Amino acid sequence: MIVKIIKKLGMLSATLSLAIVLGCWFSDLNSLYYTGAASFTESNSSFYAVFLYNRETRIMMDPIKSSNVESIMMNSEQIRKFLSQSSTSYIARFSFNKGLNKTLGSLNQGIYVLVFNSSDKNQVVNFQLVQKGVEYDLIILSIVLFIFGVSLIVLSSIMFRKLFTGGR
């Protein structure tokens, strides 16, 4: 009975790993685009929240005027820290007065907030976040699951041989 349960668990985790890899591959064939425009008519700061995946991320910003704009990008942990301790930490900080194109690399999956700050009320910043490439965290998860599943299947076959055939 235990041997059968171990074998079943192994098969299930191997199946899960293959399904996750294939699903990720299909979803990673398309890039994700998040487009917005930050304006400062109501206040000096504007906030944009977005859920990003663990993929290569590129940010492009284009202010309509040449006045100075500052921008920071925070993850959910840094937002929590800011709300509880008022200490500002960020993963990226930009200061610009003309077009900007930066690659942020592979980010951790989660909620991110883009904060824009400008003293010019007529300023508007058009921006775009692009995510492309493979989600490495899910690939690693599926490799671990696959190794775990195959080990369980091998273990169950060894146990079966030892228990029922006396090791022959």
Place this chain on the structure above:
Amino acid sequence: MNKHFRTGFERFLTLLFREIKDLGRFPYFESILFILIFQTISKTGVHFEIWRSLEESNLTQFTSINYFQYLNGQISGLYLIIALSSSILSYLSISYRRDIGFMKTEFSFPISRIVIYLAKFLGHFLILFLLVFTSVSLSSCIRNFDPAFVPLNELILYLFMVFTEAFSTVFLVTSITVFLSFLVKKPILPLVISFLLLYVFQMISFQLRNSILLLPFSLGSFEERFFMATMQGTFSLFVFEPLLPSILFSLVAFFFGYYFVVRRMQIP
């Protein structure tokens, strides 16, 4: 009396476990799980919000909407896969056994037909429900996972929504496929007929979506009401109203199946 009840219940449990064991074996269980996980995990949401200020409530609300957007339309998108899986499972559980002559042996045991019908129905239902619920909830957890921010309240609430949707969809599909498998004597015909019928059911529900709410298109209306109730914090039975016609339909199919197996079915 108690002794009879206990032995009857024990027989039911034995039959149920045998059904679950038979339907959960390799490769059927793993293949359906593979297709469902692949289908659900390949969906990625694009969610974007403008905030007036940085606040804790904004963060919680954003996560809530993010979860909802991911789960929105997942079960209705899986409807045809669920229908096909159910047809295959009922073929394996009923039609195939009738074809190889094992059903005759099953019905010759000193077990009442009610017990056999209920064990077959429940075994089929539990396996399919487990597969659908596990795949959707697992994919939603993987896809929306943020290591620094996991709001359990939202997660449990939306998993309850998935639970209700999976329950109603699988109940409808199972009751129709099991009934047809008992009704039609030819081995492969129930598989084809039940899948076609469920496909037509989907088209009918699309055509009648403005007058009567039927599955799978009523799931959209249910999700909308559930989301509004979550945001306002006021839950009532009104939320579950879109699922009621389909549950009623499923109950009718279930009792038709029950009546046919217990009173009308002849085993040559």
